[in-house]
Amino acid sequence: MNFNFLSPVSDSVLAHNELLSLQALGRKIKIHSSQNGIPDLDDVNIAIIGVLENRNDINYIGQDFQLDEIRKSFYSLYPGSWNVTVADLGDINKGESVEDTYFALRESVSILVKKGVIPVILGGSQDITYANYRAYDGLIPMVNIVNVDAKFNLGDSTKPIKNNSFVGKIILDQPYNLFNYATIGYQTYFNSQEEIDLMDSLYFESYRLGQVSKDISIVEPVLRDANIVSIDLTSVKSSELSLNQKYSPNGLDGKEICAISRYAGISNKVTSFGIYEYVPSKDDTITSMLVAQMIWYFVEGVNFRVKDDDFSDDRNYQKFITLVESEELVFYKSNKTGRWWIEIPFLSEVNNKLKRHTLLPCMHQDYLDACNNKVPDRWFKAFQKNCV
Template sequence: MPDLNFLAPVPEVVLAHNELLSPQAFGQKLKIHSKQDGMPDLQGVHVAIIGVLENRNAVNYIGEDFNLNEIRNALYKLYPGSWSTTIADLGDIYKGETVEDTYYALKETVSELVKLNIIPLVLGGSQDLTYPMYRAFDNLIPMVNIVNVDSKFDLGDLTQPIKSDSFVGKIVLEEPYNLFNYAAIGYQTYFNSQEQIDLMETLYFEAYRLGQVSNDITLVEPVMRDANIVTVDLGSMKASEVSLNQKVSPNGLDGKEICAITRYAGISNKVNALGIFEYNPSQDDDITCGLISQMIWYFVEGINNRVDDSDFKDEHIYQKFITLVDSEELIFYKSIKTGRWWIEIPFLNEINNKLKRHTLLPCMHHDYLDACNNQIPERWYKAYQKNCV
């Protein structure tokens, strides 16, 4: 049995509510960590829901506590799809004596689950909890890609202590340096200083504005296909989509878009962990809790539709296309099974780094069309530049 001692059981009030649900409901299909029965057997579990009741590093923290009971109630009463995925709700990590104690508990829990090939689905307070999720991978994979669905980049003041709006700066600056790529999805320019926008460019990170994502949600798919950790700030949602205390901006993603994004995260074969953060309960909580429960539903739906199509050793399952842009030869691969595209990034053998697994970069069909029209795809350019650093 893995060491999951930091997790407290799902509250009894939630389990009582679950008892009243239809036998076909989501909550009736879960393996649940309860006070009566203890930690469930994790054999065959694919996804583990974890609550983290930590919000002390939130920018607007004023001492309030919260729980995730209403989210669980909303999730449990949904009906699962025709899934083969086994899901467990492992309960909550409570606030430690210090925030660092909570970070340690989350880091160890995520690490243990990922070692078991279980995807942790972390529900939490402040988004700085992404940092211990990232640190959980220190000894698991050589380099990590993070996708942040947020209206802000969360780079913050790199000289200040970590906060919910500055955790990315800590990830970038703190050893060991395991971050390969950081991508921001749905950012809104007026919430980010020009210095931060310039820094994203300097670091060759990816940033997709809200308008780009809303105009073509499929832009998100190749970004998610290369992600290890996906973190969602509920502040990225437009005010009309959420409850009273959750309202941040009149502009933002709508419910359909965020569910499509979490489904893309689920479909990705590389996504090992998902975090949904910045939940702020209020009296009219039903809408936000319903939205989060549907985001989770679509994430699991995506996992059930995963297809392993990246074995490029078998030339019968892909097509290869070679184009010439200026003096650069670009090599594309298309999966015959799924129709998904990749572009090859030449690995620089003279550089002793950890990037060999990033030599194939997910892309879209239009990237190939751009290359045919003598335009270098932006994703390829940024990845190539990082490879050269």
């Protein structure tokens, strides 16, 4: 396996790890060390990779950073009653150019996903999501991305990629593999009206912070449908974070960001998960512990994955049909988990992008709305995208 790009976990973290209880996570996971090299990945389910790249941050002034505090915090936690195996593969250092770093991550993610290992990427600037997305070019035909962020990051895609414009690049750069892009926790005053209108015109999904805080469960279906989940730590409110990490007085709280991480883990489709915009500071224990707990909840979610979307055997599900206006909507409910899906009809006369996306995750509430003659928003957007 060619993981030449990865440097081992630092000796100071390993020394700290030796002082931990034998029951702690750090004593139970496989770790890439300078002494033992890269661990064998045959029985590994989740692999942590640090990416020490932040040169495309719009506020970059030459500062370096490291992820040691996150590792110390994560290693010190205790695992749940898990059947999953976690490895820490160390860090991808800055390449000669940012493109070199992107290449290293793309190759690493591609190798891991092909092996059935879920990479958890810990990063500097969030433009690294672009490299994560490009790793899927040869893996699956269409990709769904969920971005947990206060901003849409569409930016000006005619200019070089930055951490506030990488989504524009993902949408416009060939090959065009993006099917759905959804933002969770956006805050209207951080986004221009043009960007909000563009999200609507492309039939992408967006969930305002207020909606998410009112009922966190509304984001579960969109995370169930995601391949890539990318979290920007600036989406978390400043009172939850360390000094250098503070961004906005409003944002997701610690419980909400951990719930979102767990939903991402439970999703059978999510094959890579990234946490970005980490900025160490002198009083850093709060942010590093929050990130550690987010990883913990993601692992916990992966451990509780249930294959409940096999609709070939009618003993596995219940089927509900309802009429909305003149449209027949077909819903499925899993007998194993109680999760809901809605069918998107094929349009035989158009080029169908949705060959593998005929069933769209939804909520019980969508079925209740349909019974009251209201078209579910997710269904409408997917249907429209399929017509384009």
